[in-house]
Amino acid sequence: MGKSLVIVESPAKARTIAGYLGDDYVLGSSVGHIRDLPSRASDVPAAQRKRFGALGVDINEGFEPYYVVSPEKKKTISELKKHLAKADELLLATDEDREGEAIAWHLVEVLKPKVPVRRMVFHEITKDAISKALDETRAIDDRLVDAQETRRILDRLYGYEVSPVLWKKVTRGLSAGRVQSVATRLVVQRERERMAFRSAEYWDLLATFDPGAFEARLVALDGARIAQGKDFEPTTGELRESGVVRLDEARARTLSESLDDATFAVRSVEERPYRRKPAAPFRTATLQQEASRKLRFSAQTTMRVAQRLYESGYITYMRTDSTTLSESALAAARTQVAELFGEDFVPAKPRVYGRAVANAQEAHEAIRPAGDAFRTPKQLERELNRDELALYDLVWKRTLASQMEDARGQTVSLRIGATSANGEDLEFGASGTVITFRGFLAAYEPGKDEPTDDDEERVLPQLKVGQEVTLEALEPDGHSTVPPARYTEPTLVRALEERGIGRPSTYAAILSTIVDRGYVFKRGTALVPTFVAFSVVNLLERHFEQLVDFDFTARMEHDLDRIAAGEQARNEWLERFYFGNDGDPGLHHLVTENLDAIDARAVNSIAIPGSEAVVRVGRYGPYLEHDERRASLPADLAPDELTPGRVEELAQGALDRADSMFRTDVAPWCPEIF
DNA sequence: CAGTGAGCGAGCTTCCGCTTGACTT
Numbered sequence: 001m002g003k004s005l006v007i008v009e010s011p012a013k014a015r016t017i018a019g020y021l022g023d024d025y026v027l028g029s030s031v032g033h034i035r036d037l038p039s040r041a042s043d044v045p046a047a048q049r050k051r052f053g054a055l056g057v058d059i060n061e062g063f064e065p066y067y068v069v070s071p072e073k074k075k076t077i078s079e080l081k082k083h084l085a086k087a088d089e090l091l092l093a094t095d096e097d098r099e100g101e102a103i104a105w106h107l108v109e110v111l112k113p114k115v116p117v118r119r120m121v122f123h124e125i126t127k128d129a130i131s132k133a134l135d136e137t138r139a140i141d142d143r144l145v146d147a148q149e150t151r152r153i154l155d156r157l158y159g160y161e162v163s164p165v166l167w168k169k170v171t172r173g174l175s176a177g178r179v180q181s182v183a184t185r186l187v188v189q190r191e192r193e194r195m196a197f198r199s200a201e202y203w204d205l206l207a208t209f210d211p212g213a214f215e216a217r218l219v220a221l222d223g224a225r226i227a228q229g230k231d232f233e234p235t236t237g238e239l240r241e242s243g244v245v246r247l248d249e250a251r252a253r254t255l256s257e258s259l260d261d262a263t264f265a266v267r268s269v270e271e272r273p274y275r276r277k278p279a280a281p282f283r284t285a286t287l288q289q290e291a292s293r294k295l296r297f298s299a300q301t302t303m304r305v306a307q308r309l310y311e312s313g314y315i316t317y318m319r320t321d322s323t324t325l326s327e328s329a330l331a332a333a334r335t336q337v338a339e340l341f342g343e344d345f346v347p348a349k350p351r352v353y354g355r356a357v358a359n360a361q362e363a364h365e366a367i368r369p370a371g372d373a374f375r376t377p378k379q380l381e382r383e384l385n386r387d388e389l390a391l392y393d394l395v396w397k398r399t400l401a402s403q404m405e406d407a408r409g410q411t412v413s414l415r416i417g418a419t420s421a422n423g424e425d426l427e428f429g430a431s432g433t434v435i436t437f438r439g440f441l442a443a444y445e446p447g448k449d450e451p452t453d454d455d456e457e458r459v460l461p462q463l464k465v466g467q468e469v470t471l472e473a474l475e476p477d478g479h480s481t482v483p484p485a486r487y488t489e490p491t492l493v494r495a496l497e498e499r500g501i502g503r504p505s506t507y508a509a510i511l512s513t514i515v516d517r518g519y520v521f522k523r524g525t526a527l528v529p530t531f532v533a534f535s536v537v538n539l540l541e542r543h544f545e546q547l548v549d550f551d552f553t554a555r556m557e558h559d560l561d562r563i564a565a566g567e568q569a570r571n572e573w574l575e576r577f578y579f580g581n582d583g584d585p586g587l588h589h590l591v592t593e594n595l596d597a598i599d600a601r602a603v604n605s606i607a608i609p610g611s612e613a614v615v616r617v618g619r620y621g622p623y624l625e626h627d628e629r630r631a632s633l634p635a636d637l638a639p640d641e642l643t644p645g646r647v648e649e650l651a652q653g654a655l656d657r658a659d660s661m662f663r664t665d666v667a668p669w670c671p672e673i674f
Numbered sequence: 675c676a677g678t679g680a681g682c683g684a685g686c687t688t689c690c691g692c693t694t695g696a697c698t699t
């Protein structure tokens with residue numbers, strides 16, 4: 001008698017909470033969303049099909065959605081109904097964010113409870129937080145539900161209206177969406193930069209001095225700074241700044257030889273304190289980044305392993321945008337740091353990390369070891385497999401480090417001067433860091449995408465101004481500038497997260513989507529765009545510019561907040577997006593009347609910098625068009641590898657093999673395009 | 675009667691975000 005049904009989203013969470021609540025409570029889980037818009041018209045009953053059409057939204061009647069319960073969810077719902085029949089109260093404990101609020105609302109709509117319904121929310125799974133949540137229940141926030149529904153409908157309209165444009169103008173089966181199209185655009189833009197990149201060569205001198213056999217580089221010649229990589233314009237390879245000296249190989253060799261009899265003396269010693277703070281505890285995006293750098297896990301692997309750790313009670317929830325630790329977690333971390341490293345490593349006050357991300361909803365804690373006392377990885381060696389243990393180790397170390405003291409030390413910068421045989425003044429520079437107190441570094445060193453010399457710990461000898469040093473070795477050293485690196489899984493996720501695009505639950509899925517659609521392929525860890533991606537991005541940039549603007553989602557989020565606050569009407573907002581107003585044509589117009597304005601041949605033509613040839617994307621894939629001739633392109637060719645030289649080679653290859661050579665004035669590949 | 679081919683019409687592709695199995699490889 002008198003039992004309450006508590007519904008959460010995750011079955012694992014239900015199990016945990018059941019332990020904190022007494023026998024008066026029955027736990028159920030929705031296993032995520034329980035209803036959604038139909039994915040195709042045939043999922044809508046025939047009688048409703050005319051009204052809701054293929055969109056599942058009645059665009060003429062207040063953008064009313066038609067929701068369907070998918071077959072896989074029928075069982076979940078019947079189980080919840082069974083529990084509800086025996087309960088005399090329903091507590092909706094879905095996550096406290098936009099999606100969680102909507103799930104709660106859908107549950108009420110579908111379960112049609114006859115007993116009182118209350119909404120309860122908590123952001124951490126501790127006994128205190130849950131009992132407090134029981135005392136502070138509220139009603140469902142209908143405005144927040146409105147905001148979620150608006151988001152859902154916007155994504156449906158965008159995805160289901162723009163994708164067919166791509167089928168008509170590029171190739172069947174393609175897709176566009178608020179998230180995937182921006183992700184694809186980022187990857188394409190980076191490749192365009194690489195294609196436009198012109199390398200520059202520059203030289204300097206690398207000296208080794210005694211005492212200490214330390215290395216120093218030539219930094220100035222007659223008072224002018226020696227050019228480094230960052231001084232060159234990426235698209236021209238030209239020097240950006242005029243007061244800078246660029247050395248070529250000959251000059252570097254001459255300079256080197258002119259120092260044979262020179263004396264070298266310390267000109268300056270600059271000592272600065274070094275201090276470095278630990279990074280915040282993990283959220284989904286940073287966990288994916290570090291697991292990629294340190295464990296070489298894909299985003300998908302990281303999430304799969306984290307899911308297992310979460311379900312077995314080793315870590316807290318892994319899909320989160322929050323870096324907050326609960327009070328009990330802070331205490332656990334501080335206690336363990338004191339035990340393992342000593343009191344010196346515990347800061348006077350717990351460290352607090354602010355909101356790290358745009359559009360964070362912070363419905364959960366940071367990702368950390370579960371429980372009120374953290375188990376060490378060593379204690380778990382027998383129960384976890386290799387991948388699980390490695391990921392747990394990462395989470396555990398990062399959590400402890402986040403509650404440890406700063407690393408402290410000294411940075412020393414040296415300048416060493418000499419005069420060449422030709423009377424030129426040369427200055428060499430070296431810097432080193434000595435860490436005197438390791439602080440958080442004792443537990444955890446953040447990974448890097450590309451290791452650099454600067455942040456290596458390097459010890460320089462104690463030297464005084466005026467002191468002479470001996471030249472042990474002197475080598476001219478050549479460098480060339482490199483194009484911006486391609487995105488990898490974690491760097492693309494970071495770029496999206498920075499712009500508030502996508503959610504923790506979707507980061508890994510976004511990567512699969514753009515790969516599955518044939519927009520991106522992986523070469524090692526690098527994400528390489530296909531020529532089809534270039535076509536799609538061309539089309540979207542030229543004809544749906546505002547939709548692929550990098551700030552589109554941020555603006556949407558801002559508007560959804562206004563809807564949630566009751567400052568903006570849902571229908572007005574959707575009306576404007578879809579049907580437009582003053583000057584803005586709206587999406588509907590762009591995908592219907594304006595369709596003829598999209599020149600398929602133009603968007604499917606990709607110019608090759610420095611070459612007369614163009615790549616065209618046809619129904620059967622990309623090919624090269626050059627001098628009225630066509631040549632097919634190898635499927636694994638990266639766009640930036642299509643240099644003018646490679647174009648010649650491919651064109652020649654096509655000529656040599658008459659069977660694969662074809663003329664441009666016959667056999668149209670695609671009626672729309674040619 | 676069997677095989678071929680032209681012509682026509684119908685159906686399909688697609689979004690984001692929440693959560694796990696159930697499934698195959």
